[in-house]
Amino acid sequence: MRIGFVGAGRMGRPMVERLAGAGHEVRVLGRSAAARTALEELGARPVGRVADVAEGADAVLVCVFSDEQVRDICLGGDLLSAMPGGSVVVLHTTGSPDTATAVADRAAAHGVAVVDCPVSGGPHDIAAGRLTLFAGGAARDVAKVRPALDAYGDPVIHVGGLGAGQRVKLVNNALFAAQIGLLAHAVRLAEQLGVDEGSLLAALPHASSASRALAGVEARGSVAAFAEAVSGFLGKDVDVVRATAKECGGDLGALEAALQALDGVLRTGSA
Incomplete structure (x- = not known):
């Protein structure tokens, strides 16, 4: 899959490494030269703008710390408008179900779907490929992104419609x-x-x-x-x-x- 990734920090970085190791083409937002060099060493392609992460992506995974950051990236910027129609945004950040709904409402105007998929576990679980994922969204959208989620998640549990994961x-x-x-x-x-x-x-x-x-x-x-x-x-x-x-x-x-x-x-x- 062609994956865009925003939030390559404590949790996101080992996700990026697992995705690249599984053969996915991964574009990752890297703000600094040092961050971009580190991402290249993981097998990913670093980019400097959020819109570049979205270019040609089958899915964009968002793994930032707070609900406010999710809203800033997904609602306050050009991520959704830069994504291809038929692609999927995956929200790994734990937050309000209302945020997932707000992002989905905005994404729908661009033909983009949303899966809210908060995680349970830590970096060591990601590295071992055993992170627990609670996925909320339409079954077809969860199925679309499952090849990416399977790179670091086991089990990946579809718990219901949008917001159910949160x-x-x-x-x-x-x-x-x-x-x-x-x-x-x-x-x-x-x-x-x-x-x-x-x-x-x-x-x-x-x-x-x-x-x-x-x-x-x-x-x-x-x-x-x-x-x-x-x-x-x-x-x-x-x-x-x-x-x-x-x-x-x-x-x-x-x-x-x-x-x-x-x-x-x-x-x-x-x-």
Whole structure:
């Protein structure tokens, strides 16, 4: 496939490497000379303008940090107008389902489709080809871009129509964040029972309470350290899920109490 790529950073760069390694023709936005040299070494073709990324592309993958950046690239610039009719924009950034809808409305005027496809995992998962992808959009559009997504994603899960990928990812991140909050409560209980946090974290991963959140906490040595490490991306996602739930009349229920516990950890620096 002819792939355009915007956002070759911490997550995007290993995606570009996997895409090029799988034989796709990849054009990537590179702002600086150093960035362009690094992208060439990955087997990609660096370009200096967003419109150049879109030229002749079957799909353009957007993997930037924030919802605001997605809107700036897709709604505030000339990306969509430069894409060929019948091509697809894939939004890897976790954000509001409303952003995916807004981009799709604008893209439709140019004969371009949109797939919202937030990811779960890190650079090491991309490098291993096992990143989890939640794809929302029409089945035909997901099928069009699947050869590209398969370069670094496994599983690639089609979870429903446009916006469904974002909704599933937001629920996933709310649950993950809530689990960290619950661990803060567990550490507090253990200390009340005379067990220190280090001893607790050494034991629980081997028992039925094991989880990905617990593994991360154990690796960092404490709930507070892990919460601080993931707060940069997780905090913005929790804000979005709270806002989305409110807009849609949803109820976070017990998740909200656990999220508030996480808020407390970040505010005080301790469980």
